[in-house]
Every structure is written in C-alpha cells, then in structure tokens.
Amino acid sequence: MGRVLAQAEPVMPDNQEFELTDKDFKFIQWFMHKHAGIYFSDRKRTMVYGRISRQLRRLGLQRFSEYRQCIEQDSHEQARFINCLTTNKTQFFREYHHFEFLEKVLISEWQQQKNRRINIWSAGCSTGEEPYSFASSLHHAHAFELFDYVNITATDLDTKVLETAKQGIYSDEAIDAIPVKYLKPCFVKGVGAQQGKIKIRHGLQNQIQFQQLNLLQAWPFEHEFDLISCRNVMIYFDKKTQTELIERFYQQLKPNGVLFIGHSESMPGHLNLFHHLGHTIYVKK
Numbered sequence: 001m002g003r004v005l006a007q008a009e010p011v012m013p014d015n016q017e018f019e020l021t022d023k024d025f026k027f028i029q030w031f032m033h034k035h036a037g038i039y040f041s042d043r044k045r046t047m048v049y050g051r052i053s054r055q056l057r058r059l060g061l062q063r064f065s066e067y068r069q070c071i072e073q074d075s076h077e078q079a080r081f082i083n084c085l086t087t088n089k090t091q092f093f094r095e096y097h098h099f100e101f102l103e104k105v106l107i108s109e110w111q112q113q114k115n116r117r118i119n120i121w122s123a124g125c126s127t128g129e130e131p132y133s134f135a136s137s138l139h140h141a142h143a144f145e146l147f148d149y150v151n152i153t154a155t156d157l158d159t160k161v162l163e164t165a166k167q168g169i170y171s172d173e174a175i176d177a178i179p180v181k182y183l184k185p186c187f188v189k190g191v192g193a194q195q196g197k198i199k200i201r202h203g204l205q206n207q208i209q210f211q212q213l214n215l216l217q218a219w220p221f222e223h224e225f226d227l228i229s230c231r232n233v234m235i236y237f238d239k240k241t242q243t244e245l246i247e248r249f250y251q252q253l254k255p256n257g258v259l260f261i262g263h264s265e266s267m268p269g270h271l272n273l274f275h276h277l278g279h280t281i282y283v284k285k
C-alpha cells in the first residue's frame with residue numbers, strides 16, 4: 001500500500017505585515033458564520049488574511065484586534081468587513097442550460113397554467129450578471145409581451161456588489177460570455193468615457209429590483225415566486241444552513257415553482273420537497 005500523504009495546508013507567510021492570531025481567526029470564523037452563514041475552514045486562513053490585510057492597510061492599523069473594535073463599533077465598517085469576505089465570482093449566462101430551460105420550457109409552462117404574473121428571484125445576484133441574463137432571456141423569448149407582469153427581484157448580502165449591479169455597466173471582457181443573439185437587442189455599447197464598456201438597455205434594467213438581503217434573516221416578500229435562482233451561494237454555507245434555506249425557498253415558491261441551484265451544489269438527500277428535473281433544476285412538489 002502506498003503511503004497516504006496528508007494534503008498540504010496553505011502556509012501563512014513568516015513575515016506577516018499584520019497580526020492575525022488564532023483567537024482573531026476564530027472570531028472571524030464565528031462572526032461570518034453567524035452574520036452571513038459563510039463557513040471558513042482553517043484552510044481558508046491565508047485567503048482571509050489577504051482580504052483583511054487590505055482593510056487594515058486602508059485604516060492604517062497593525063493588528064486585527066484593533067480592526068475588530070472598529071467592526072464592533074461601526075456598522076459601516078462591519079458591512080465593509082463582510083463585503084471583503086464574500087466571494088462574488090459570476091458571469092453573464094453562467095450555466096447556460098438554466099436560461100435555455102427558462103426560454104424553452106418554463107415560459108410555455110406558465111402560459112399553459114394561465115399564469116399572468118411572473119415573479120423571479122435571483123438570490124445572491126452578486127454584480128448583476130445573473131439577473132440581467134434572466135432579463136435578456138425573458139426578452140428574447142418575448143415574455144414581457146406574453147404576460148401582464150414580469151418582475152425580477154435581485155438580492156445580495158454584499159452592498160458593494162449591489163452598487164455595481166444597479167449601474168449595469170460592464171467591461172467589454174464581459175461581452176465574451178454573452179451569446180451573440182442577446183447582444184444587440186439587450187445591451188448598448190458605451191461611448192465617450194464609457195468607450196469599451198457595455199450597458200444593459202434601460203427597458204430591461206427597469207424590470208429588475210435590486211435590494212440588499214441577508215438570506216439568513218427574515219425575507220420581506222409578500223408574494224410567492226415562480227422561479228428562484230440561488231446558484232453558487234449555498235456552497236459557502238454549512239449543511240444545516242443549506243437545508244434550512246432550501247426549506248424556506250420551498251415555502252416562498254408558488255405551487256409548481258422552480259428552483260435553480262449551482263452546478264456544484266446539491267439537494268439534501270432527506271428532503272422530499274422537490275422533483276428533480278436534472279441539471280440542478282428542481283420543481284416544487
């Protein structure tokens with residue numbers, strides 16, 4: 001039998017610019033789990049150190065313990081601290097099969113069900129590429145003409161990414177991820193100071209309401225949703241939080257409502273609330 005090699009732990013640099021003790025790291029683990037549901041294992045310590053260093057440098061501090069005081073006393077600093085520790089990676093039309101399913105299956109299902117008002121929730125929308133992709137898909141499939149009312153609610157915990165999302169302006173590198181058929185009808189090219197950038201068309205932007213929302217806290221919605229997309233968010237949560245969240249999504253969906261989750265996420269085996277249609281698409285039972 002070969003020798004079992006222990007997986008190498010990421011090594012913290014010897015000459016650390018700032019002090020981050022074991023106690024500090026435990027506090028960060030506790031704080032992020034309590035306030036955001038995000039769990040950082042010990043293996044994430046180097047990543048956490050790197051992200052927090054930027055905040056300490058900005059404030060001219062030497063130790064995390066000093067920063068902790070700022071977080072505890074100042075709610076704006078607390079938001080910045082949480083923002084710097086969230087992972088916001090996203091792109092237009094990520095996991096394209098969800099958009100195909102919306103255009104080719106869901107819209108005709110809604111028509112057959114004589115559903116006139118469509119509500120969609122992009123939960124954990126990051127910088128907005130996901131809800132704008134939904135808006136583009138809906139436009140492409142003529143959903144705004146087919147139904148009396150179509151609304152997309154887009155939420156995130158991170159206040160900074162929401163600012164970008166609300167602007168709806170992206171660098172031209174983002175274009176690479178957008179299938180050509182959506183480009184002209186849904187986006188405009190920037191001119192002057194915005195040269196080289198793209199912006200979602202006004203009409204589509206107006207279909208989306210962005211708001212800050214912590215998925216762990218109470219949700220303000222008075223209506224149920226036809227579609228909830230919570231993709232690549234739960235992966236940062238522990239199993240218990242994931243299960244609780246999926247149960248709450250179930251409650252927040254209309255009968256036959258659909259839930260999209262991310263490619264590396266899964267439905268807890270013991271939950272018997274959804275039919276699985278494959279490809280991380282679930283229908284409420």
Ligand SMILES: C[S@@+](CC[C@H](N)C(=O)[O-])C[C@H]1O[C@@H](n2cnc3c(N)ncnc32)[C@H](O)[C@@H]1O
Binds near residue numbers: 230
């Ligand atoms: C990796 S991004 C995924 C973006 C998009 N859904 C996608 O799949 O491309 C995860 C997002 O979840 C947000 N998030 C993390 N914890 C959250 C929480 N407790 N409540 C709401 N949003 C949260 C982060 O701020 C981040 O923008």
